[in-house]
Amino acid sequence: MTDISGQTVLTVNDLLALEVLRSAQVGVAAGGHRLANRVEWVHVFETPAVTGMLRGGEFLLTTGIALAGMTAAELDRLVASVARAGAAGIGLEPTHAPVEPLAQACRDHELPLLVFGRPVRFVDITHVVHERLVAGELATLRRAVSLQAQLREAAREGLGPAGLVASLGDVLEAQVLLERSDRTPIATSPEDGLDVAFLEALDRHRQRLPTALHSRPVQPGARLHVLPRRADELDLLAVDEAAFLLAVALAAQPPGEEVPSADRARLLQRLAEGRAGPVARHVVGVSCPGVAGTARPGRDRRPGGRPSCSGGDPRRGRSARDRP
Template sequence: MRCPDPAGRPLTVADVLALPVLAGGGPRVVTGVDRVDRPVRWVHITELTDPASFLKGGELVLTTGMPLPDDAAGVRRYVGELAAVGAAALVIELVRRYHRPPDALVDACRAHGLPLVTLAKDVNFLEVTQVVHALILGNQADAMRRTQRVHEAFTALTLRGAGPEDVVRAAAEMSGRTVVLENLVHRALVCEPSGGTVEAALTGWERRSRATPPADHTEVLGPGGWLVTPVEYQGERWGRVAMLPGPPGTTAAPSFGPEDVTVLERTAMALTIARLTRSAPWERTAHRNALRDLVEQRHRSPADARARVAALGLPTDRTRFVAVLVDVPAREDTARAEARLSEELDATGHQALVGLLAPTRLGVLLALRPSRPWRQAVERLSRVALAPAPGTTVSVGSPAPDLADVARSFREAARVAEATGPGEPLPPDRSFHERSDIGLRRLLFALRDDTRIQDYAQRRLGPLLDHDARHGTDLVTTLRGYLEAAGNKTVTARLGGLSRETVYQRLRTIERLLGRDLDSGDQRTELHVALQVLDVLRGR
């Protein structure tokens, strides 16, 4: 027995004709072969000359042919009334009155576009109505249950404060279709592909979206056949959510059903509530998520990454990308810094993604033409970040020639940030730090939590530190002065306010305690590095 598909589409004329209860009658579609996909709302048995007056539309009309008028004009009137009321099809049994369909009936049905089906054998019409009505009612009950589940799912999302990504993902899972949330300037903020890729869903998004006209309610629009609905509140429109037909990239896709409309409308409602209850604008959330995916390389492919970034308005061809990290002193400074950076980039016309990557860290991905000097753009951005929050640190990675190389640029910027201690002085010519600024001390600062570095300092200087602690001496200071004087004992004595003999005596004690030869350049270098580690660990 053929039944409605799992998506819950209505029972059609073709479905009914395929049922065993009718198939046994040898049904043949005489007219309207291309219209047997019409939905069947009910089955109506009639032997009246004017059955249309008892119909509401969508009925499959069953008749033995006994009431058909004898004259052609009467047949045309009979068929015309059925067509006008919206009957799904006319099924006539060729057993009692007719053994072939009358020409007038065939001509009238063809003229009105009404499917005409003949039955060559006797069929129990009552059994047909029982079977079909059971299927229709069962289908309606299933549809009601599915609709109820949709409402319950979105209600649960709303109650737990779900964000736009969760809402759009739920819509895609329920419908089995790609769902996209866009803003008023046709930027795709959230995309949840179903059965395809982000690349297929978002490539050329702005062009395709602008070709799809705006709608005041849920409807199918545009050359792509998108099901769209606005997202708005009290007359203020924020964007729209679109459901794409079938797997992205296909030309022939199943039509949208009532459930799809329900899912999309509940999606728009949940998005409206999320917008009203969450402080972060959609665009900012979209930037944050796109940045995190780029930094953590969570895209399925480079093509998906390019499509998503392009759909957010950033160029991807002939573009150089620069990763910038802005570390603010306190968590409460992030929102203000994020807003100021976004405003500055908009004001200067720079195309970029700005978003929160960690509680006190903002990420900025600048998209610049190769001919545009990147340091100048970063300098201006850095000054904007430093102004409202003293103690902010701006770190930059080297430019990435392609979007696929952006993660590397952010890793470099992170290493620069790790090597930059609180209050680290800025270079004289700029207000940000980059990889070339990392010297020995900053490298050791970045590695300060590594136990191997700590062990190195302890093995090289531990005995000396222990001696000073037990005896109240300050041999470490003498060693530091000697190393900073490049092994010149006279300079060491003068800078330390000591006699040469005292310096000689202390140096011999140091050599004995450490088991080192201070005349060896290599060993002096090792001790100098160990002192640098000690300073870093003590926060000097």
């Protein structure tokens, strides 16, 4: 199995290393520069109608029965259609057809052609390859379950946004930044800071340039930035899961921590002007005990017209020097 862009996949080159192929004295007759083609299935074909059954990624096995009576032009059209369908390559046991006409067509259309020097049972090849493919899918599934379980465990432990960010960084081996909409950091992973590669990727993201950084909105009023090591499909699903869990964690925080400082200042101003609703008064009242949750215009203010946030009397909502 080969690691490509963080994903473990099977390629034509990997097939060459299988014992069942090596024992058949396999060789590369065409398309050697395309051996990194991804193999998603193995299919035996002995009819020219094979192209209608392909969906991409198939490695095709044939003894050449369907090729024996074809002209060079017909063979070229067949290989062209197979290549357009996204086949990974062809394996030929030249029992019924010569190698060179097929090899020339494969060279023309840049399709790998493997030729077996000895008779080989196609059922043995399909069995081994499909076993490898299923094992790879099972490993992917197990990793997906593990990623989700680790993130949800961090959420259940009530570690808050910082704990979830640390957990996401650990499970993805990634650098992570959770920030407010005004770009004030809430939490990072690793805790000792983000490196130059992350900061450059973040800068490119903010300039709307291509970057490996993945960013997700997190309500209320935050954004998650992740620079993963692998960046495969499972990593992106984990980022989505983390964004959801972080939204829940932020919403569950005490109101004083939930409202950004800039928003709190605006709420204080609205309170002073008598324009804030009861919910806003409650939020500011909790985070700033010197401000009464039932303030009215013209009352509970300092001489300068601003509410007090220090030395307040929580029972009466006024500062000590405002009391008679």
